[in-house]
Amino acid sequence: MKAKSILIVVGMVLMFGSDRGHALTNFHDDAVIQEGDVYDYVHVYDDATVDMTGGIVTHLTGWDYSIINVSGGILGGLGSLEFNMLNLYYDAVVGSVGVSDSGTLNMFGGNVDVIMVGSTKTANLYGGIISDYLMAASTVGIYGYGFQYNPLAGDYRGGQLTGFWLDDTPFSIDLFGNPGGPYGGPIDTYSHIVLIPEPATVLLLGLGVLMLKKRS
Numbered sequence: 001m002k003a004k005s006i007l008i009v010v011g012m013v014l015m016f017g018s019d020r021g022h023a024l025t026n027f028h029d030d031a032v033i034q035e036g037d038v039y040d041y042v043h044v045y046d047d048a049t050v051d052m053t054g055g056i057v058t059h060l061t062g063w064d065y066s067i068i069n070v071s072g073g074i075l076g077g078l079g080s081l082e083f084n085m086l087n088l089y090y091d092a093v094v095g096s097v098g099v100s101d102s103g104t105l106n107m108f109g110g111n112v113d114v115i116m117v118g119s120t121k122t123a124n125l126y127g128g129i130i131s132d133y134l135m136a137a138s139t140v141g142i143y144g145y146g147f148q149y150n151p152l153a154g155d156y157r158g159g160q161l162t163g164f165w166l167d168d169t170p171f172s173i174d175l176f177g178n179p180g181g182p183y184g185g186p187i188d189t190y191s192h193i194v195l196i197p198e199p200a201t202v203l204l205l206g207l208g209v210l211m212l213k214k215r216s
Contacts (some may be wrong), residue, residue: 027066033057033073044068044084052092062086062103070110071093080105080121088112088128099123117192127165133158135176136192143196144171151190158189 003201010078027044035054044050044066051061052070059077062068062084070078071089077096080086081104088094099105099116105123107115117136118121124141133156134140146163153160164170175189190203 033060035073047176079103088103092128127167127169127171129171130173132156132178133174134189136189137187137188138192140189140192141196142173143198145197147195147197149190160192161190163195 005090022035025039025042027042027048027050027178029121031040033039033050033052033055033138036157037055038059039055040059042050042060044060044062045064047065047099049067049069050060050127052068052075054073055076058111060070060075060078061079061081062181063081065083067085067087068080069089070092072091073093074136075092075094078086078094078100079097080099080101081103082103084103086097086099086103086105088105088107088110090109092112094110094112096114096116097105097112098118099107099121100114104123105115105117105121106126107123108126109128111129111131113130113132115123115130115134115213117134117138117140118136122140122141123136123139124143126143133154135158142161142163144163144165148162149159150162151159152206154174156176158175160172160174162170162172166211176191177189178187
């Protein structure tokens with residue numbers, strides 16, 4: 001699994017690559033994690049905004065009403081708890097993303113191995129790569145066009161969704177499915193996905209409805 005390889009890289013750097021690593025760091029105010037920074041576990045609290053533009057972090061977690069923006073660097077794991085918001089951009093590389101409590105994930109770019117969205121949580125996907133799978137027990141909005149779902153494809157028993165992001169980049173996402181659990185019950189990721197077509201497609205669909213009404 002790529003997620004495991006990312007964690008191994010992060011661990012090796014923390015052990016041997018820098019004396020700037022920290023066992024636990026708490027941010028209560030705005031901060032930047034940049035190239036050359038190395039952290040083990042980072043927690044972000046209150047209404048602080050942390051921008052990660054580079055560096056290496058084993059695990060980064062947002063609490064309260066904080067905001068975490070990741071546009072670069074390498075993350076072993078990224079978590080959203082309470083009312084935190086996670087935003088992924090550009091060259092972010094993340095092993096796994098977990099959205100819990102009432103957290104929100106907005107993915108505009110980057111490369112993530114695994115995304116897990118729990119109940120009552122929200123994720124909005126506008127771009128980027130999900131290289132292993134997406135698991136969802138709550139709403140995941142996918143913005144793009146040309147959507148195709150094959151329930152028999154993919155490696156995680158939930159089918160495979162393909163299409164194009166709004167910038168015309170093709171995507172392919174394996175969906176997690178497990179009729180018998182775990183996590184207290186069955187998981188059917190596709191049933192929680194909302195496909196949101198590009199504005200032009202919405203306009204064409206609207207015009208088509210109008211034409212049908214005129215003919216009737």
